[in-house]
Amino acid sequence: MPPKTPTKTKAQIAAAASSGGKKTKKKWSKGKVKDKAQHAVTLDQAAYDKLVKEAATYKLVTVSVLVDRHKVGGSIARAALRELEKRGVIKEVVGHSKQMTYTRAVAAADE
DSSP: OOOOOOOOOHHHHHHHHHHSSOOOOOOOOOOOOOOOOOOBSSOOHHHHHHHHHHHTTOSSBOHHHHHHHHOBOHHHHHHHHHHHHHHTSEEEEEEOSSOEEEEETHHHHHO
């Protein structure tokens, strides 16, 4: 007959089961979270006047430039570009369906 092993109590079995083999899951880094931009969705008269005055001095005028420099939404920037082109302040360089590129209108007159 084999030698008798000592019997364990239920408390000892529960303690051994809870401590051995179970580790907490690795917490992966979520990475850097970019803050959501707070761009204006409407223009007041002061912001509109500033946009018209400054856009006339830019060599390159795109939707991205207006959004970045004036903190306005993309739809406002597209509407402003159309308005500035109608007024003759800027002229179209490249007309693409996804990215409209303009330059100041006085550059052609200087040459």
